[in-house]
Amino acid sequence: MVLSASAKTTSTSLGSTEANIHASVERDGNSLAPVSTAQFAFMALIGVPVWLTVLVPLTLIYQVGNGIKNAISGPKTADASSAFVLDSGYQVDAKDIIPQKDRKYDVVMLGATGFTGQLSVRHLAKTYGCSGEKGVNWAVAGRSKDKLNKVLQSLADELKMPKLMDTPIIVVDTAVASTLPNLVRDTKAVVTTVGPFRKYGSGVVEFCAKFGTHYADITGEEDWSQVMMQQWQSTAQATGAKILHFCGCDSVPWDLTVFQMAQFLKTEKGEDLASVQCFDEIKTNPSGGTLETMKLALGTSELPSLKEGAPEPFRCSPQGKEHTSPVTANLPSWISKVDLPWSSQPAYGSFFVMSVVNSKVVAWSQALRQGAPLTYSECAANPDWKTAFTNFFGTIAFFTAILNPITGGLLYKYVLPAPGQGPSMKTMTQDSFASIYAQGTGTKQSKVEALMYFTGCVGYLETARMLVESGLALALSPRDQLPSTDNGGFFSPSYGVGTALLERLMQTGTQFTVRSLKEEERTGLNKIE
Incomplete structure (x- = not known):
């Protein structure tokens, strides 16, 4: 199977045949710079104490108080303009x-x-x-x-x-x-x-x-x-x-990567993918639209509850059969030392903010296929412990701050970009990238590695491309070229368009490789905890 005119296919690889699968990222000079000693010191000596003594108490007081208020008076009733409408009642002839x-x-x-x-x-x-x-x-x-x-x-x-x-x-x-x-x-x-x-x-x-x-x-x-x-x-x-759904940075790169690794192992080795570890190197900046979505999601939800007694939708096949071998998500709660396969220097893995959604989308794909049990691990790859610490607490402090209206209101009003605003084109094309490296193990202990590489801002510039190509894959791909032969329904990206989407992405700029990995080439990956 050839995914693009430039992709090479052999019995043991799809994409690059270079000894170092990460070589293209390194040639482009793309890497995550370590934070300075001053930045680390600021976070350790000022940021963390402020988080503990100011942000956490403020947010706890607000959340507890809001909970007591709702318990006494009931949730605030939404007005007609903001109420969630599940069905408009429109009848289609x-x-x-x-x-x-x-x-x-x-x-x-x-x-x-x-x-x-x-x-x-x-x-x-x-x-x-x-x-x-x-x-x-x-x-x-x-x-x-x-x-x-x-x-x-x-x-x-x-x-x-x-x-x-x-x-x-x-x-x-x-x-x-x-x-x-x-x-x-x-x-x-x-x-x-x-x-x-x-x-x-x-x-x-x-x-x-x-x-x-x-x-x-x-x-x-x-x-x-x-x-x-x-x-x-x-x-x-x-x-x-x-x-x-999820046809952008949440969660096309991870969903497609795991899907292709599983397909490769099944075709080449006759076994299922049993575990996968993803290492994320991502340099991007937020837009106002993303932050507005986060603000709404973290606030009072307008969503109706799922129907009682029915299985969780993301755990079912298209026919409604519940998946009996759910994916186990192994996401880091702290900082761990990891050995990156492409580097002799030690690195440190930490929690990646999108990994929760990514793991759920991967699990949904497994349920749609009624796949074998899979352990999914994912972490942000940091160049040193200082950077991991700074990023870890920076993320925690940010989410704590926006969970109360005082600090959150100040951030949204004076610091964060407004809806419709985002990074400049120069930043998105010259100072952004995303590299998702993964190693996996099959049910018979065969090893496989994969790399998906974007040279632009994956959060916006590349997300726009992923979305458009997802739509065109749906609109233009012959039915027999899609992984799902189901007539219609709700699908994850890899189940709905799969290789048809990956082919379109590779033809328009994404680099992707999946190949076998010999045991002696497999770097010892420390358990992410």
Whole structure:
């Protein structure tokens, strides 16, 4: 199987055949710089004491007080404009559903005026030209036609593509159900960056499911995704809509990597993947949209509860069969010394903020396939203990601070980027990267290693590319080229589009390798605790 024109395939490898699988990352000069002694001292002598004596007490007082208040008076009743709507009640006539092959657009980009949305439109234009120019028919969608035209004008000027101004525009308000049929009716797939998804995404999922339109998003909101799955699974299965969540940095790199390692072991060695350890080297910066999603998720949830007595959606096959061999997530709670396979220098593993969601998506993929038991481990790879300590407590202090309205309000108002803001293009292309290295062991003790490498900002620039290519994989891939032969339903990225997505990513800039690893080449990995 050849994934791209540049990918080499042998009996023991897929991708690079260099002795050091990490060589391309090192050639690019990409590495995580250690923190300075001054930064470490500031965190140890000021940051940690402030966290313990100020942030923790403030947050505990607020959370306990809020809990007592809700217990006495009941939760705050949401007004009509903010209440969570599970089902709009919109009825779709069968004659209004256009067959997929007859639809006007391959993909519609929803949220094109947002930070990641603009990057998604940019990727569509740079890679596939204007709508219809290179075999891909696409449109943009959002609430304001004027703002959408401004985005198109800006990109037309930047890319010197004046015809971008002819891109079809669909005006839609995700909070107004009557506008949603125009979004989903005449496209094969909708890709959306409009988050927080629990606030803006539910109607889009509903109408895609009802109209048989494929869907992909970049949510990391696992609880919301399960509510959507429980509500609309049977509808999507009936109409043929494939609904894919987590199609960005949460959690395509890890989900695809584990999937490819498992496929490789099964094909080459005839055994299942029993355990995998991921080491993450990621340099990126947050955007306002991501922080707004975190703020909402950490606050009072508007989500309805999952149905009592029903199995957890992420533990079921597409047919509803509960997975009896769940994935065991082994994520670090402190800092541990690790030996990185590509370096003779000691390194230190620590908790990675996205690993919780990643482990749940990997577990969902295993459940969809009814796969063998798997132990999944993941950590951030730090160049030294000082850096691991600083990053570890910096993450804890940040989340503690935003859990109370005093410090959280100050951060959101004066320090953090607002929704729609994010890192500059220069930062995203020249000062960002992501390397996900993994080692795995099969059920018969065969060893395998893999590396997925992104040269840009994985949180935004590369996430936009992952999202667009996920939608195009859904819209354009022949059914027999997708890992799932199910007609429709809710799927993880690796189960829904799998190798078709990986091929598209490799053709547009991602580097990926998976290959056998001899026992003597396997670096001793210390247990992550």
